[in-house]
Amino acid sequence: MTSPTTIYTNATVFTGEAAIAPRESFAVRDDRVLASGDLAAVRLAAQAGGAPVTEVDLGGAVVTPGIIEGHSHMLMLGESLSKVQLRDAASIEVVQERLAAARAAAPDAPLLLGTSWLFDIFPEGERPTAAVIDAVVPDVPVILDANDLHSVWVNTKALEAMGITRDTPDPVGGEIVRDAQGDATGFLLETAAMQHAWGYLDSVRSEADEDRYLAAAFDAYLETGVTGATEMSFGEADLAAYRRILDRDGRLPFPVNAHWLLTATGDTATDVAQIERIVRERDAVAAQYGDAWLRITGVKFILDGVIDACTATMREPYANGALPGAIWEREFALPMAVAADAAGLQLALHAIGDEASTIALDMVQECIRVNGPRANRRARVEHLESVADDTIARMAALGVTASMQPVHCDPAVLDNWQAVLGDERARTGFPWHKFRAAGVPLALGTDAPTAPHVAPDNLFIALTAESALDRSREAYQPERVFTPSQALEALTLGAAYATRREDELGRISAGYRANVAVWAANPLAGAPAELLGTGAALTLVDGQVAHRREA
Structure with missing residues (x-):
């Protein structure tokens, strides 16, 4: 007999793509979306096969695919x-x-x-x-x-x-x-x-501590409508903690894509040996657990530091005259990138300064030169706080994803950032609009806990360039802002694309995993400030209720 089906009605359903108009309902059967569209069509799809059907009225709420946190440290x-x-x-x-x-x-x-x-x-x-x-x-x-x-x-x-x-x-x-x-x-x-x-x-810290921390992170994200995360500092302790959950439950609270954090040693042979270890762990996890819940998808290079501490690698000096080099110099970064890429590992390249992002693209280009073109390479550059126009053009040409975090340019945390740059660069940071205009794929996240993890607050900044922390602050370069549909796509389908999971996550569409967020405020048509301090009214993971907000 066909499994029971739940139809969610009286909603504005953003399917994950900015170009597609919202639907009014969707249906879930087992762990998948059965259909989305107008209510009559969804009812027809649900009734096929004679399965029992339940309808849930969402009271006019906006529904989106679950947010996929584009950059996190769980x-x-x-x-x-x-x-x-x-x-x-x-x-x-x-x-x-x-x-x-x-x-x-x-x-x-x-x-x-x-x-x-x-x-x-x-x-x-x-x-x-x-x-x-x-x-x-x-x-x-x-x-x-x-x-x-x-x-x-x-x-x-x-x-x-x-x-x-x-x-x-x-x-x-x-x-x-x-x-x-x-x-x-x-x-x-x-x-x-x-x-x-x-x-x-x-x-x-003990294993019990780690298990408690990981559980707290999953719960905190589910409360804010997040149903997937991209781990960006994965290592031994993280893997052990995730294994304990998988051994106990056979699944995670939501899917996680992990990038193993690499260490620059100053010796190419020692560096490359790390890749061999990561490949063994990737293959062992896939063999034991599959990849529906945990996928070791790539490696993380921290190419430079941060602007606030004057450790990000820039083309021109800071206001104090400092001009630090990269953590991964080209001599070591290029062969390491080629080795990781040859093993099928996705490159995630932390690059905050404009020279660091130049090195990042040199790494991608070297991978293409040595290993050849590959459709699903999906290299990504993380943060891109100060970035040159020629780098943006190169990213578009190379198909490299820009992984960015609106909460990092909350005006309340930019005073020192702007002061240490001290020139025009202080006024041209975080150029979301230039990436969109160039056709660079975008994935949005928070980089929690470097910034608050709350998805509605992150979206608020993307829509307004204003501060979620101090409402008295003026917007930082408001010409950069996203439309609601652009931002929601980058938070959902864009992040799924960046993690090579766009065939199963990031859409409310037939056959996709039923990972869904029902918003407590209206991100499409409401005043953006109404998003602040809210979370998800309902969060579904594989069709099951993972969080329900108390009235």
Whole structure:
């Protein structure tokens, strides 16, 4: 007998493509969309075969394919939800107050973690120091992630716990900031933050902690209408945590595409050996679990740092004269990219500065030269905050996806970003409109937890160029904004295309997996500000209710 069917009626159904007018209903049978269209046609499709049919009235809500988070760090997001939140801390004193309060509230905790402090709180020319934290929490390690997750501020106890001394060398692509005497000051940049701070946290957290963090991230995303994610810092700990869920449940709460984070070692043979390991893990996961839920699809290169810390790789110097090189120099980046590409691994290339995105496209072009054209290569460049027009034209010619995050240009977090650039580049960042005009494929995400993970707030910024954090701020270059249908396509079908899953995800269309978000506010026709602070009224994953918002 044919399986029962549910028809969802009285809705505005955005199917995933901006060029297609919304439908009024859709039907789900088992884990798939059976049909979408006008109600009479959907009822005919549902009644074929004599299956029992249930109708659900959605009260006029807007329905879209579930959001596919274009760039995320799931374990970090789940962990960050329990950290001391510092994104809205407007001064060093506020940071100190929050740390002192958190320590008083948990006096037996073995360490204290915080997240999302902004460079703006430091007077010009000053940088974070351990002494500032020691003044309020001197007795346990304190580790505070910057808002961009590319640097870490720690206290003296944390430096001791991480084993950092005068003799500890800077890793390739990173810096342990030191004073005139050579002692670490408590500020770790780029790969120094990843290897020392993140490595230390990996060593002290338990499997139970990791499972709790991952569950919290899935729940947080489902509440905001997200039904898929693109992991961008995947590694050993992440894989073990995902395996535990798959072994227990046989599935994940929603599909995840993972990019394994590569480490620049400065030695080509050592670099390339990483690819061999990733391929073994990719093939083992596919053989054991299939790829419906977890797919190790590619590798992540962090080519440069971030503009706020003046570590992003630019063509011209920053206002302070700095002109840092890339974390992955071409000498090592090109052969590594070719090896990954030859193994069928998708390239995800973190490039925030305009010179870094030039290197990224050189890598893609070298892959094409050595390995030949391939229709599903789907190379992608992440962030593209300051990018030259010639790079955008090259991306269009090479078919490279622009993976961008509207929440990264919330005007409330741009003061320092603009100040350190100090020239015309401060006014021409995040050029969404130029990518659209050039025909570059776009995928939108949040890069959580470097920014809030909430999809409606991310969409609000895409539609307005205004601030979701401080409504008094003026819009940043509002000529860049998306129309609602353009933004929704980039959040759904665009992100599915970028992950090579557009044949099963990103559309409300017959045969597609029934991953659906019913919005609590109207993203198509309502005032954009009405999106702020909302989530999903209903989230479906493979046709089953994964989240239902309480009235």
